[in-house]
Amino acid sequence: MTSVSEPAVLLGQALSPSNRVDPYPAYRDLREHGPLQIPEISLTVLSSYADCDAALRHPASASDRMKSAIAQRQIAAGEQPRPFGLAGLVDKRRTPAFLFLDPPDHTRLRKLVAKAFAPRVINQLRDEIVATVDALLDTAEECGEFDAVSGLAYPVAVAVICRLLGVPVEDEPKFGHASTLLAQTVDPFLSATGDVPEGFTDRIEAGKWLRTYFRDLIERRRSSPGDDLLSALIAVEESGDQLTEDEIISTCNLLLIAGHESTVSLMATSVLAMLRDRRQWSALGADPARALRVVEETLRFDPPAQLLGRVAGEEMTIGETVIPKGDTMIVLLAAAHRDPAANPDPDTFDPDRTGIRHLGFGHGAHFCLGAPLVRLEASIALTAVTKRFPKAELGGEPQYKPNVTLRGMLSLPVRV
Template identity: 60%
Template sequence: MPGLAEPKELLLRLLDPAHRADPYPLYSEIRERGPIVIPEANFAVFGTYAQCDEIFRHPASGNDRLKSSVAQKAVAEGQPARPFGQPGFLFLDPPDHTRLRKLAQKAFAPRVVKALEPEIVALVDQLLANLKPDSEFDVIAGLAYPLPVAVICRLLGVPLSDEPKFSAASGLLAQGLDPFITFTGEVSDTFSDRLEAGHWLRGYLRDLVGQRRGDPREDLISELIAAEEDGDQLTEDEIVATCNLLLIAGHETTVNLIANAILAMLREPRHWAALAADADRASAIVEETLRFDPPVQLSSRVATAEMTIDGITIPAGDSMMVMMASAQRDPQMYDDPDTFDPDRGAIRHLAFGLGPHFCLGAPLARLEATIALSALTARFPNARLAGDPVYKPNVTLRGMATLPLTL
């Protein structure tokens, strides 16, 4: 196709931080070109809604990275199978995935989450209490990050006072989800730092599990320990891996939802004013943000058997990149996809995934974002952007490091 970049160049551009503020033109190129298949590296990249939807629904789509032919080859060459230890259940397939998800699920059921509402409202009030109109405010440091972090720490039973210690580790580990090795065949510069952070965080959580064994509380760590002691349904490694997954998910996702919604509204200030005047609009804002600028931009699957996606044969063991952020700007699926339009009506999107791995935290993320956005707009109906946002380098869990406002 004339005018389109070479496939590999396109993928390298996707990793380039220069495109982080606006990767959407690259996604559009990926959709136009059709799936990018790199057989010699055993992977393919898919960017339309129909393709991503099909991969998520396909019974042969696996999540255990160890089943990929690239991982199998590395293990055969003597490399450790799982350098970061037991994976969280996001990266497991049934039956282990089903068993572990079921144990964590209770804590995130919509009814249980709804009961957290007064506490989340109080946390938001506390974060906004001392702010004055017309003052400068960094949305990330002041609201979008501390809110979900406080909530997940409270749910898990991780002392918030230890937060400075593990927020750096969580940030580094989030970068591990970037498709760096897949696209380049090499580990990134931060690999050894991530390995160290991973071991440190698991050690921290293992110590906490040890403490809770002797002194159970009303928290998820204690519930998981009780399940282990009751029926031997999970091992200590699995408890630690589950807590690790939830802690990182709680740190690195909802922050982006809140901040991306604020940025989108303030770029079209009538949306800000409309929400300030009518808190009921918050849910439509949240859903359109999840479509327009999703906190998790992509995911991947391993073909556990030969698959055919949109006419392309994927051999067993190959990996498939599922570009949700691209799928959600697919003009075949949405009218005027590059416009932020909370009034576009019922929005089907893939921002929380689909199928057996559908995001466990979705009700919690939606509740936190709804409360935070309606409270901030109501208190500061005339807020405006005070400069350009600065993005973190992350490709997958893409989000801002700072977002300055004048309130």
């Protein structure tokens, strides 16, 4: 019989930094346990594909963290709700990114931002992505080796996000430092334990720095608009509505952290998966049309966003599990994607599998706006590197960041 403490133990194992290299055995244990509930902290963890899919589709599934029982208890006690969310405090003094809002606010903001994310804008970046990738691979060829993170994925993603937002590339080192810190703010330690993790103050300070930076950049763009997303966000209108300055800043934070970190991880993880199965590396090098299948299978097999957070806006029933109103839900995508009920032989990286099923870009109203851009960046980089270096091989073992939610590598050496 399951002991009272077992759910917390299983969750602790899954979230442990010691499991970042290979969290999948711990995720399998969670999935085989079934939906995990810890009433004392108002937490429900879902890990099967059917449950995760149902939770993301459910009309009562909310994204506004202020609806959570833990936040409401803090408010009732006269406390300011704990800081969590992307790049700052999700409280009355801050405007959260639309990722953390529900309709009608989410609908309004997403519709406005989508206008600045038109296919035309994305397609204009293609030539720049190709040129950036080619230059990086030229350097790799000269050196006889490269790092798939720092020598390919990271500089490609940074070049694109800086170009997209209109951020000077010379500011990239500061952005890189802030992004690394802020990517950890989406980890579910507050939801799982109620405690602020070590180093959280540094992350909040990074968020404050980033908000100040964007505020100054917005002022410059108001007087001198450019051909970039930031200028478009300032100018975008719909029925007389427009984004406030705080809404623009929160959106830029979201794009920088979620988009940048996820893209870097996706590209590097694809390289690792193919080099561990050289047939896949050779197959893509010979047939560029396979690129999108490699990207989709990587999103399933080893997704950059390992989990999503939701709040039960009302009492919900997922499968046979009743989730109380206010419960924070951890939707464990990385476990769901390897559910054999959804993807047969799930622990095998196989871009040729029939019907790749994943929730890597979310679902429904919160489906990732940047998905087309992420797919474009990764497809171009992976096609080019496999074609240029058909005999590439791993130069060492990957090193991972401690991040749980936005899991990714620090380094991945490759010999060409």
